Amino acid sequence: MAIAKAERLMNLALCLLGARRPLSKRELRDSIEAYVEASGSGRGATASDDSFNRMFERDKDDLRELGLVIETVESLDGEVGYLARRDSNRLPPITLDAEEAAALGLAAKVWQQARLAGAASGALQKLRAAGLPEDVDPYEAHGALEPRIPVHEAAFEPLMLACRDRRPVVFDYRKASAAHPETRHVEPWALECWRGHWYLAGFDRDRGAERVFRLSRITGRVRSRGAGFTAPVPDVVTVRETVASWAGEIADRSARIRLRSGAGYPLRAKATAVRELGGGWDELDIPYGHGLDAWLVEFGPDVVVLEPAELRADVVDRLRAVAKG
Amino acid sequence: MAGKPVRPVNAIDQTRRMLSLVTYLRERPGARIEDVARAFGITEDELVSDLDVLPMCGTSFRGGDLLDIDTDGERIWWHNPAALGAEAAEPLRLAADEATALLVAARAVATLPGLREGDRQALLRATAKVEAAAGEAAGASSRLSVTFESEGGVFADVDRAISERRRLWIRYYSPARDEVTEREIDPIRLVSVGHTYVEAWCRRSEARRTFRLDRVAEIKILDEPSAPPEIELRDLSEALVQPAAEDPEVVVEVGPGGRWVAEYYPHDSADELPDGGLRITLRTPDPASLRRLALRLGRDGRMVAPRELADSARRAACEALAAYGGVTDTADVAPRTCSADVAGVDDGGHPGQGGDPVDSQGAAGSPGHAAPEVRGVPAEPGGLDGRYDRQEQGL
Numbered sequence: 001m002a003i004a005k006a007e008r009l010m011n012l013a014l015c016l017l018g019a020r021r022p023l024s025k026r027e028l029r030d031s032i033e034a035y036v037e038a039s040g041s042g043r044g045a046t047a048s049d050d051s052f053n054r055m056f057e058r059d060k061d062d063l064r065e066l067g068l069v070i071e072t073v074e075s076l077d078g079e080v081g082y083l084a085r086r087d088s089n090r091l092p093p094i095t096l097d098a099e100e101a102a103a104l105g106l107a108a109k110v111w112q113q114a115r116l117a118g119a120a121s122g123a124l125q126k127l128r129a130a131g132l133p134e135d136v137d138p139y140e141a142h143g144a145l146e147p148r149i150p151v152h153e154a155a156f157e158p159l160m161l162a163c164r165d166r167r168p169v170v171f172d173y174r175k176a177s178a179a180h181p182e183t184r185h186v187e188p189w190a191l192e193c194w195r196g197h198w199y200l201a202g203f204d205r206d207r208g209a210e211r212v213f214r215l216s217r218i219t220g221r222v223r224s225r226g227a228g229f230t231a232p233v234p235d236v237v238t239v240r241e242t243v244a245s246w247a248g249e250i251a252d253r254s255a256r257i258r259l260r261s262g263a264g265y266p267l268r269a270k271a272t273a274v275r276e277l278g279g280g281w282d283e284l285d286i287p288y289g290h291g292l293d294a295w296l297v298e299f300g301p302d303v304v305v306l307e308p309a310e311l312r313a314d315v316v317d318r319l320r321a322v323a324k325g
Numbered sequence: 326m327a328g329k330p331v332r333p334v335n336a337i338d339q340t341r342r343m344l345s346l347v348t349y350l351r352e353r354p355g356a357r358i359e360d361v362a363r364a365f366g367i368t369e370d371e372l373v374s375d376l377d378v379l380p381m382c383g384t385s386f387r388g389g390d391l392l393d394i395d396t397d398g399e400r401i402w403w404h405n406p407a408a409l410g411a412e413a414a415e416p417l418r419l420a421a422d423e424a425t426a427l428l429v430a431a432r433a434v435a436t437l438p439g440l441r442e443g444d445r446q447a448l449l450r451a452t453a454k455v456e457a458a459a460g461e462a463a464g465a466s467s468r469l470s471v472t473f474e475s476e477g478g479v480f481a482d483v484d485r486a487i488s489e490r491r492r493l494w495i496r497y498y499s500p501a502r503d504e505v506t507e508r509e510i511d512p513i514r515l516v517s518v519g520h521t522y523v524e525a526w527c528r529r530s531e532a533r534r535t536f537r538l539d540r541v542a543e544i545k546i547l548d549e550p551s552a553p554p555e556i557e558l559r560d561l562s563e564a565l566v567q568p569a570a571e572d573p574e575v576v577v578e579v580g581p582g583g584r585w586v587a588e589y590y591p592h593d594s595a596d597e598l599p600d601g602g603l604r605i606t607l608r609t610p611d612p613a614s615l616r617r618l619a620l621r622l623g624r625d626g627r628m629v630a631p632r633e634l635a636d637s638a639r640r641a642a643c644e645a646l647a648a649y650g651g652v653t654d655t656a657d658v659a660p661r662t663c664s665a666d667v668a669g670v671d672d673g674g675h676p677g678q679g680g681d682p683v684d685s686q687g688a689a690g691s692p693g694h695a696a697p698e699v700r701g702v703p704a705e706p707g708g709l710d711g712r713y714d715r716q717e718q719g720l
Contacts, residue, residue, distance in 0.1 A: 003381075005336035010343050010382045018384035018413040033381070066341050067420025067462065091416040094458040100451035103444055107431040108366070114335075116426040121366050122341040123423035127455075129348035130416035134364045147434055147517035149471050163468040164421060179581045179601020193433075193471040196518060197588075216588050240472060265498040265505050265542060298617040299503065300641035304648045316649050321624035322642035325635065 008034035012059050013068060017089065022073040022081025025056065066122070091130050101133045106147075113151035115160075150196055153215035158222040159200055163188045166233070168205070168225040171218045181219045186211070187229045192239035201239045203231040210234075212242045245290065255288040256306040263302040293318060342367065343375050343382070344417060347392065351414050355400045376401065383408055424459035425466040428452060433471035437517065441484070473517050479541045480515070483523045487512045492551045493525070496543040497536055501614030505542050510534070511551035514558070526553035572608035575615055575634065579603050579626035586618070586626065604629075616641060 011032045015023060029035045029052055038055055039048045060070055060082070069088040073081045096104070108124045111117040128134070155171065162169045169188055172181040185205040192199050197214060204211040259267055261280050268274060273285040283306070286292075293314035296303050305312040342365060349364070350356060362372045376396050383391035390408040394401065419427075431452045435445055456463045486493050493512055498505050510525035513533075520537050527534040533556055574593075579586050581601040592607035609615065612634050619628050619638030628635040 004378060006339040006343065007378045007381050009336060009340040010378065013340065013344060014347075014382055014384050014409065014413055018410050062337055062340070065420065065422065066337065066344070067418055067423060069418075086412045086415065089415075089417055091418045092458045092460070094454055096451055096454060097447075099443070099447035100454070103434075103448035104427065104431060104451045104455070105366075107434045107448065108427060110430045110434060111426060115422070116430075118335060118338040118341075119420070119422040120426035120430055122338065122345070123419055123427040123455075125342055125345040125349075125365050126417055126419060126423070128364050129345040134360075146514055147437060147473060147521075149430065149433065150518050160469065164425070164465045174584070176582065176585060190468045190470070192469075196520065237468075239470075262505075263503055265503075266500070266540075269542070294621050294623070297620045297623065297645075300616070300620055301644035301648065302503065303645070312649070316646065318620075318623040319642045319646050319649075322620055322622075322638055323646055325627070325639050 003034040003037060008032065009059055009062055013063055013066075013084070016063075016068070016070060016082060016084035017086070019083045022071075022075065022083045024079050024081050028056070028082070091126060094127065094130060096127070096132055098133045101127075104132070110147050110149050111151070112148055113156060115157055116151075149193060151193075151198065153198055153218070155200075155215045155218040155222050156191070156198055158224070159188055159191060159215070162222070162224060163191060163200075166229055168227065168229065169222050170225055171222045172220045173213055174217050174219055176217070184211075184213070185225070186213070187231055187233075189233050190237040190239060191215075192243075194240050194243055199239045199243055201237045201242070203229070205230070212239055214243075253288040253308070254285055255292065255308060255311050257284050257286060257296065258282070258304040258306060259284050259299075260302040264299050267296075267299070267303070297322075339375065339378070342371075343379060346375055347379070347409060348414050348416050350394065350401060350403055351406050351409065354406075355402060357400055358396060358398070361401065384410070384413065419455075419459045419462050421462045421465050424455070424462040425469055427455060428459070428463060428466040429469045429471060431455070433473055437473050437480070437521070473521065479538045479544050480521060482544050482546055483512050483515060483538070486546050486551065487514065489546075490551045492528075492547040492549040494545045494547055495536070495541050498540040498542055500540075500617065501611065503617075509547065510536070511553040513553050513556075524558075526556070569608070569610070572610045573612050573631065575607050575609060575612050575631065576629040577605050577607075577615075577618070577622075577626055578629055579605065579622060580624070583622050583625035586622070602626075613637065 011034065012028065015028060015032065029039065035052060035055070039052045064070060067089075068084050070082055070084050071088075073083065075081055104124060104127070108120040111120050124132070159169065161167075167188075168185065170183060170185050173184045174181040186200070187203040187205065188200055189202045190200075192201070197216065200213045200215060202211065202213075203209070254272065257267070258277065259282050261276075261282055267284060267286055271284040271286050275283045277283050288308070288311060293311055296305060296311075296315055297318045303315075305315045346361075346365070349361070353361075358369055358372060362369045365372065373396070376394060379392050379394045381391065390405055392408055393404040395404075396402065431448055434440065435448045435452065440448075483493065485491075493510050494507065495510060496505050496507050508530075509528040510523075511528065512523050512525045514524050516522045516524060516535075520539060522535045522537050524533065524535050526532075577583075577586065578598065579602050584603055587595040587603055587605055590605070590607050592605050594604075594606045596604045598604055612631055615628070615634055616638050619626075619634060620641060628638060
């Protein structure tokens with residue numbers, strides 16, 4: 001039976017961490033059981049060399065993903081050796097009290113995305129090994145709070161890695177009102193979750209400008225592109241402000257509407273002024289931002305737009321579309 | 326408490342865990358399985374599977390020993406801790422992904438407006454220490470961020486009621502009915518998934534309900550003790566509401582501009598239409614509550630079934646248009662389309678017919694902001710309302 005990958009990785013890590021001098025590939029191959037087995041005896045030397053080399057390269061990459069700093073050192077006689085130096089792999093001293101530990105414990109549980117959930121637990125386990133206090137149940141310490149970060153979009157993980165490594169990507173994207181997706185070439189800067197949805201900000205190579213994309217509108221696979229970024233990355237990337245302005249959160253004008261008494265609580269909650277008109281109606285001043293027309297139409301005959309005329313026309317237009325059926 | 330997510334065995338995660346485990350166990354001879362599993366946030370089975378692998382590991386290149394670690398099912402014994410040099414057993418630095426996952430989550434939790442101040446301070450202190458210890462591995466964590474939304478005051482009251490086990494009185498807005506109702510609830514827990522919700526036992530309906538905090542119009546902590554019945558807590562991670570099989574079916578066809586419906590509503594199917602639109606089938610206990618959606622969609626979609634839903638939206642639109650009666654450009658539509666349907670609608674209490682004339686020149690284009698790729702994100706779409714209020718309505 002093949003030796004489990006975790007066992008192989010663990011042995012490689014322990015060898016590299018325990019070494020006082022660089023270890024050659026041959027030394028590692030001869031001393032780790034899984035490599036001895038994988039190199040096999042029945043097949044030709046070249047084939048087994050290839051399979052060992054591939055496995056060894058993958059394993060080193062995996063350990064580097066886990067945070068191990070593995071150095072490649074060339075000796076005087078030209079042989080390459082590997083080692084994980086103690087001082088570059090050690091966690092700097094960190095002392096956390098019980099409250100701080102409990103708070104981190106709560107934070108480590110919020111990811112619902114497998115890779116990040118695993119990474120957050122891994123971080124906590126490393127801190128635990130370094131003496132992070134235990135015994136406090138984070139739920140006990142934080143009452144009944146259960147924050148969760150939802151990640152349902154398939155594009156999330158490849159984009160997260162591309163942002164991390166600053167790698168350009170290509171994906172098909174369907175704009176909100178477009179019938180068909182379009183291929184976009186993007187230098188991804190940052191991902192942000194707002195109101196439970198993920199957005200990507202980056203430099204759109206085709207349009208030569210910054211763009212924000214909603215991950216749920218990416219269709220198909222996210223593919224990586226070689227080479228690096230061509231446009232400078234801004235110091236601060238603000239995804240939320242851009243999305244919020246399109247979601248009507250940023251209102252620069254005001255509208256006056258008539259609202260049936262008792263109806264439209266959320267409109268009342270946003271109103272800057274409410275006047276009772278009598279006869280079962282109130283008059284409200286409300287902030288007027290993007291998307292207000294669609295929202296007002298939801299209230300049907302309980303809302304009448306008074307001004308501005310532009311909003312009134314938009315609402316009438318929408319109502320006519322529904323009335324036509 | 327919520328169950329642990331079931332994770333598939335992942336060699337990377339297991340290796341990561343075992344590397345920390347050897348450091349941890351080296352310091353704690355005879356550690357109890359139960360305690361170690363809790364400290365590592367894993368199940369006892371996961372820990373035992375690690376303990377099966379560890380005796381196969383060691384620094385064997387120099388003829389060193391394998392780790393002689395075993396367990397009697399209760400405690401863990403390491404018979405040759407010297408097999409691992411002290412240098413190989415030191416706590417390891419954080420990887421970039423680990424620092425990112427922990428820091429982004431910690432920063433997000435710290436923004437929860439209702440978090441107790443003491444806890445927030447502890448979290449901020451911890452975040453700063455982890456940033457410092459992570460060093461350059463913390464750099465990429467700025468490329469990911471999360472904002473939780475919640476109403477601070479309401480949150481604090483619910484949190485306090487839960488910890489003091491007291492009943493709450495709330496006035497709660499239900500978008501499906503566009504009404505605010507009063508009710509007494511026994512809060513069970515707070516859940517943040519995009520928005521923040523309180524799961525509670527509703528005394529009025531004698532059933533479990535989920536309430537979105539930003540829809541709580543008013544809240545009071547009562548003197549009565551909270552006494553929710555023992556109920557099994559569900560995993561709310563996928564969706565707060567799963568439609569029930571016996572719910573009536575609703576079919577809506579949307580054009581390209583209405584595709585967002587599929588993003589906001591849990592649905593059974595969404596089939597592509599030739600024009601770039603979708604035919605969406607979903608279930609809800611109360612199709613009438615989707616009238617809001619029909620009105621919002623306008624020319625971007627239509628209700629195919631049930632027929633009454635389309636009719637009620639049309640009637641509502643006609644009734645609404647009547648208030649703009651003086652407007653010339655509705656005249657060609659309103660009387661003809663609406664007359665038959667409007668019969669029987671109580672339009673008493675309408676505002677006068679005379680509205681301001683519509684200035685049709687006023688319809689300016691959209692403002693020329695950057696980043697139009699997300700245009701079309703509904704402000705507070707009926708979708709979210711419908712989705713989450715199903716629960717409140719009686720599921």
